[in-house]
Amino acid sequence: MLLLCYRDAAYIRAALAGAFAQTVPCEIIVSNDSSDDGTYEIAREVVAAYRGIHDVSVRRTPRNLGVAAHFNDAMALARGEIVVMMAGDDIAYPERVATILRAFEEAPEAMVLGSDFDCIDADGARIDIRFRRRPERYQIDYYVRIGRLIGLLGATLAFRREVYDRFGPLLGPIEDNALSLRGALLGQSLCLRQPLLQYRRHPGSVSGCVFARDEAPEVAVRRRYERTVRFYRGTADDLEHCMGQMPELRGRALRDARNVLAMYRIEADAREAILREKRRHWLGPVLRGLLQPGLRRKSAERALKLLMPRRWFGLHHA
Known part of the structure; x- marks a missing residue:
């Protein structure tokens, strides 16, 4: 699990609790993109006190890199064959990783995966939002058929490490569409109908800043x-x-x-x-x-x- 965080001091404890609650032993890499709000210090404190089944490390970049470059920097440390993305302001449900691993096992041709999600605000209150559901299985022709340049939501992404290793570091500023298209080039894309996390919308979130x-x-x-x-x-x-x-x-x-x-x-x-x-x-x-x-x-x-x-x-x- 790559738990990437930046200025998430108000949310990082809940994000870490969601990561630690996973029922499958994971390597969890908590990486902070040199934010100045105490996120890194809180993460270090929580990780230092952790006792459980996961192999957890926490680190920060030497300078602020931005979304995709931060992903590249942290990805160089990951060892797993399946990489599960997490953000420092979201909360994974305990069954998230187990469900993802089972889906990849049942679909060996699948290279990238997303899921449904529940949306919450800065205070954790439920938000009802409309989002375009992808088919449960699709390939790169799907993007031409729907005529929209929207990949899987980065907060829900998981992928086989070949998606990264085959092509090297991501280009461009954002990771989700690039990873979605890489996965679609190499094989199938999956979108699970089960909500596997709480996705937080707030003014400081990546999607809020980009759009x-x-x-x-x-x-x-x-x-x-x-x-x-x-x-x-x-x-x-x-x-x-x-x-x-x-x-x-x-x-x-x-x-x-x-x-x-x-x-x-x-x-x-x-x-x-x-x-x-x-x-x-x-x-x-x-x-x-x-x-x-x-x-x-x-x-x-x-x-x-x-x-x-x-x-x-x-x-x-x-």
């Missing part, structure tokens, strides 16, 4: 566009790198992978054009999207924005 969910409306849209452009480009870079390491990728699988790569590139270009360019420069990405399997509907909707004032969808000229 600017909790920022003021006048800045949220612009920042979300800027961050999404970086996120899409980084994910595309990682996918392209992985494809280059797979000479055996041919036929339909290669075509599907190329389509997903094009979707990420076009979406990044389209969002950057809307954010920074005059309207005539929007046409290129829109036209490419209309011709691209997986993006035709979204690009048709985007074409309508050519007729609308930019302020109608939350953006103003820089």
Whole structure:
């Protein structure tokens, strides 16, 4: 288990309790990305007092690395054949690891796995949210069929270590889409219908920061566009790198992978054009999207924005 934390002082004790409650003996690596709020010190105190079935270590990075680079740094220490992701603000249910191991055993062709979850707020109160359920089993063509660039939720992820070892450190700023696509390249993806953790939504969470969910409306849209452009480009870079390491990728699988790569590139270009360019420069990405399997509907909707004032969808000229 990789328990990655950053500025989680208010939540780390509950996260560690969830990790320690797992019914299968685990190597638990608690890694703090050099936060300045006492998270690391609390984790050290809790781990020092732990007596149980798990092999637990706690460490911190020499400097703040960011999400994907922190993952790469911690992943170099992991020894297990199955890697289960945890965040310092979420709470795993006791059966999470046992359920994941059983699912991988029953599906030897599966390389990456996610699950349903229960959502809570900063105080632990239940939040009802809508989220798109993935099929229970799917491959990389799924991303083209649904026309959406959404991987498995990083907080619920587990994967065979080949997903990392085959291709090396992740590129880009965020880990979940990159790992989701790597797993889909190598084999099947699983999404378990059983909620295996409490996923916490709060202003300081990674998803809140990346997608600017909790920022003021006048800045949220612009920042979300800027961050999404970086996120899409980084994910595309990682996918392209992985494809280059797979000479055996041919036929339909290669075509599907190329389509997903094009979707990420076009979406990044389209969002950057809307954010920074005059309207005539929007046409290129829109036209490419209309011709691209997986993006035709979204690009048709985007074409309508050519007729609308930019302020109608939350953006103003820089």
